[in-house]
Amino acid sequence: MLIEHLPPESHTMTALRNNLSQAELDAQADKGEPxxxxxxxxxxxxxxxxxxxxxxxxxxxxxNTEKKSQRPDPPEPMRRPGAGPRKKTATLTTTSANRLFELLQGGAA
Structure with a gap:
């Protein structure tokens, strides 16, 4: 139990990894989920x-890109342990923006 919770960079975990055969290393790499x-x-x-x-x-x-159509998509953040991929956020359309502006200016009353 104690060995399983050692940090990966510990001497014990390094020694265990160094004793694995190439086939065992390949198998762990295939099923790895960092x-x-x-x-x-x-x-x-x-x-x-x-x-x-x-x-x-x-x-x-x-x-440095003049045309908006040539700009790349914003970068995805690096995956963290226990966190799934980020959900896409909705874009604000012109109609939604105008309605929001009306509501902010007191149009809801």
Whole structure:
């Protein structure tokens, strides 16, 4: 029980991995689900850095692209353990925007 909860970078877990045959390593790689693994605070901070760099790159591309149709989709955040993929958010249509503007200006009364 104690060995199962050691961090992956511990000497014991490293020794166990080093003793696996190539077939065992391949089998583990095929069925691996890293998003279900435990992450340390350092790994969480690294994922936050990767997300920030991806957003900065996206903004840089958007600023230097003249046509909106040529802009890439916004980057997906890096998957975190225990978190599923993000749901797509609804876009605001012109009709919805006008209705929202009316409501904000007191049009609901």
């Amino acid at each position: 998003e279900k693994g435990r992450w340390s605070q350092l790994e969480q901070l690294m994922a936050a850095n990767i997300d920030a760099i991806r957003r900065l790159e996206y903004v840089l591309i958007c600023i």
